[in-house]
Amino acid sequence: MTAIGTDIRMLLFPRFCKVCGNKLGKSEDHICTVCLRQLPMTHYDPMALNPVMQHFVGFPAVQHASAFYFYTHGNKYTSLITQSKYSDKPEIGQYLGRLAASELEKSGFFEGIDCLIPVPLSRWRRWKRGYNQSEWIARGLAEVARLPLTTDNLIRVKHNETQTHMTRDERWKNVQGIFAVRHPERLAGRHVLIVDDVITTGATLMSCAETLSNAVPDIRISIFTLAAAQND
Ligand SMILES: [Zn+2]
Numbered sequence: 001m002t003a004i005g006t007d008i009r010m011l012l013f014p015r016f017c018k019v020c021g022n023k024l025g026k027s028e029d030h031i032c033t034v035c036l037r038q039l040p041m042t043h044y045d046p047m048a049l050n051p052v053m054q055h056f057v058g059f060p061a062v063q064h065a066s067a068f069y070f071y072t073h074g075n076k077y078t079s080l081i082t083q084s085k086y087s088d089k090p091e092i093g094q095y096l097g098r099l100a101a102s103e104l105e106k107s108g109f110f111e112g113i114d115c116l117i118p119v120p121l122s123r124w125r126r127w128k129r130g131y132n133q134s135e136w137i138a139r140g141l142a143e144v145a146r147l148p149l150t151t152d153n154l155i156r157v158k159h160n161e162t163q164t165h166m167t168r169d170e171r172w173k174n175v176q177g178i179f180a181v182r183h184p185e186r187l188a189g190r191h192v193l194i195v196d197d198v199i200t201t202g203a204t205l206m207s208c209a210e211t212l213s214n215a216v217p218d219i220r221i222s223i224f225t226l227a228a229a230q231n232d
Contacts, residue, residue: 018083018092019076030095031080040070040077042228046107052228055202061213061221063191064109067228068100071198081197081227085129090136093197096226097140104224110145113222114190117150119208120179122159137226138195150192153182154212168201175207181215191220199225 006026015024017032024032031039044050045066049057056062071078084093104110118134126132135151142149158178166174181187194208209221 018080018089030092035076040072040075041103042067042070044228045104045109052199052202052223052225055199055206056209056223059206059209059213061219062209063220063222065223066104066109067199067225068096068103069227070230071227072230084136085133085197088130090131090133093133093136093226094140094143097137097142097195098144099140100137100224100226101141101144104141105144109222109224110147110193112191112220113145113147113193115148115150116142116145116193116195117154117212119194119196119204120151120154120156122156124159134196137197141193141195141224147193150187153186154208155180155182168203171201171203172206175203179208179211181212184215184217187212187216187219189218190216191222193222193224196223196225198227198229199223200229 010026016022017024017028017035018030019035020032022032042050044052045064048064050066052067053062053065056065069077071081080092080096083089084096101110116138118132118138121129121132135149138149141147156178157180160174160178192212194205194212196205199205205223205225209223212219212221
């Protein structure tokens with residue numbers, strides 16, 4: 001589109017920052033420059049034993065784990081996840097996935113990884129929402145890291161209850177046996193990157209990692225979440 005065409009489009013269809021609501025400029029996408037500069041990034045990578053990785057200590061299949069930014073209740077950035085999940089705006093996740101991947105690439109986070117596996121939703125939840133937000137985040141990562149996405153192998157076989165108000169023990173029980181691997185032989189000896197939107201207690205991701213390593217011989221697993229929940 002020509003510059004004039006872009007100007008007219010911007011005038012007729014202004015776009016707004018998904019964080020602060022201010023009008024976006026021509027070169028801005030989804031998030032304005034100010035909000036982007038203030039994004040509370042974790043800088044967990046390349047710290048080997050960062051707080052996300054600490055959830056998986058004693059789990060030899062897990063190689064690396066990281067999260068892009070902090071998810072703190074009441075913080076203006078929490079709306080990025082809720083919009084990508086509940087407001088039919090999954091492209092925000094894809095955009096943030098691209099941003100995160102550009103950061104992760106600097107430390108070689110993707111080296112040796114064979115494919116990306118988004119944490120699957122149950123068929124019911126996916127049908128209700130129309131998409132899997134973690135898949136869109138993984139799409140953004142995959143574009144920058146130039147890695148394939150595998151969405152048909154790890155599946156969610158149980159529709160578990162929402163975990164928001166559960167204790168740590170209840171969450172752990174709630175995620176037991178919810179995942180399954182359809183074709184373990186295709187992942188044998190591979191290094192996979194599991195992708196999710198937010199890590200809270202790590203119970204869901206641990207269940208994913210456990211299912212994969214029980215089913216697949218010699219699998220190596222890394223973990224990436226867009227955000228890491230902070231205690232209130
Ligand atoms: Zn903004």
